[in-house]
Amino acid sequence: MRLINSAPMGSPSTAALRPLERSRIYEDVGERLAEFVGEARMAPGDQFPTERELAHKLHVSRTSVRQSFVVLQALGFVDVRHGEGMFLRRTRGFGESLTKLLERRRRLPDVLDAREALEVKLAELAAGHRGDDDIKSMKAALAQMEAEINAGGLGIEGDAAFHHSIALAGRNEILLHLIDAMAEVIQESRVESLSEPGRPPRSLEAHRRILAAIESGSTQLAAEEMRLHLRVVADVSLLRWQPEPSDDVDTRA
Amino acid sequence: MRLINSAPMGSPSTAALRPLERSRIYEDVGERLAEFVGEARMAPGDQFPTERELAHKLHVSRTSVRQSFVVLQALGFVDVRHGEGMFLRRTRGFGESLTKLLERRRRLPDVLDAREALEVKLAELAAGHRGDDDIKSMKAALAQMEAEINAGGLGIEGDAAFHHSIALAGRNEILLHLIDAMAEVIQESRVESLSEPGRPPRSLEAHRRILAAIESGSTQLAAEEMRLHLRVVADVSLLRWQPEPSDDVDTRA
DNA sequence: ATAGGTCCAGTGGTCCAACCATTGACAACG
């Protein structure tokens, strides 16, 4: 009797026997709904079919349909009104959450550009508001970073704390929320950048210049210093990055 | 027999008889979970109690608990692993979706700053990539705006189309997603701004300058023109804006 | 005729109880 795939681990890539992945039903329903919105040419304000009808048509339980809509509502794509029905709010990017976007398609350049857009503005705002507490926490973060580096570390914790304290100092809940949502991917690029030989001290120096600019109250200078810093970080990160073989086709025009 | 509130409509504001609003259970559960994360000092990676246990403790059905977690997962705050349990991913801003944030706390300055952060960068990126199709759709949008204005309108449609075509030309899905998520509130500020006497023609002119900058390929100039344009828009919008009486206290530090 | 009230069918909101699918740990086996 011939044994198939007797090798204990790391056997050659048997394409057919790759692990099959099961998605959750409410995700599938979400995709179908996205299709439906397109096919039915739904416009904002239009009403969806009933929960019961959708459940029947899609051969799933009403619970699953509801789960889909609960998510869609949280993402702001639909309005659910008790006793009335469910209505479309906006069409573009239907069903696509930022989180899923960041997980699925990790184009590093996009992440770095988005980060720059947000953080440069936050530094500018921070320079405009700059409270004593804000400055204090920034200095504390820099001290922490310096200590980490002197101890032979990369200063990752301090780096993260510094950028976060600036984000807080910006006093803009929307931008803060966006930066927080991207925290994970940003953290990855941070580690990469600081792993480059000689980077941590230079990064610390750049941080000092940013802090000085913020403390001086010059919004323009603060923005410029932050931009400069992030461009350097981006360059280093991009060195190691190479686009994945396109696993799917970009359907956008 | 004395009738209370016999006035047919628009009776004086009886504070106690304001319409009471009922929240959905899964939203309440979400808030409790946020509390719990704080009280229990949960850190990323920590495991939540079982669905069944939470349902029992909170005196709600397991279904409601699940709906909460479905949302939390979509927003990227928790990881739900079949057969294992539910785990915390990130702490900051727990349970707060951008949509809810934009609905609840409509601080116009925040919106305008966030818009500037995103659109300035998008204009810069657009100038870097600039494909023929992109330029073409921008020109079409400007033509539409001009036609609207000549017809006595405000050019709102054309304005929106112009900014959107730039966002598309930026070739950055993350920034595009963020702008789309803010589309509604941005649209409101757009209407306000263009309603100001004499605004539409001036806005059209600013758009032409932006387009020229993008077409020239100068990323820096494109960014600067967009920033200038948005600052003017912001000034106009802010004229009519006044902060609402603070209906709740900011709990953040 | 019409203003007002009542009733009711349709819709989303919640709950429950059962069962399926996956995981990890542990015991049993060779």
Place this chain on the structure above:
DNA sequence: CGTTGTCAATGGTTGGACCACTGGACCTAT
């Protein structure tokens, strides 16, 4: 000692029941 089987715990899904809200149809008194 490693392999295999078993099992309990956990999330995933279902169907059905009932509640709460909305809007319109219908009725009624003026």
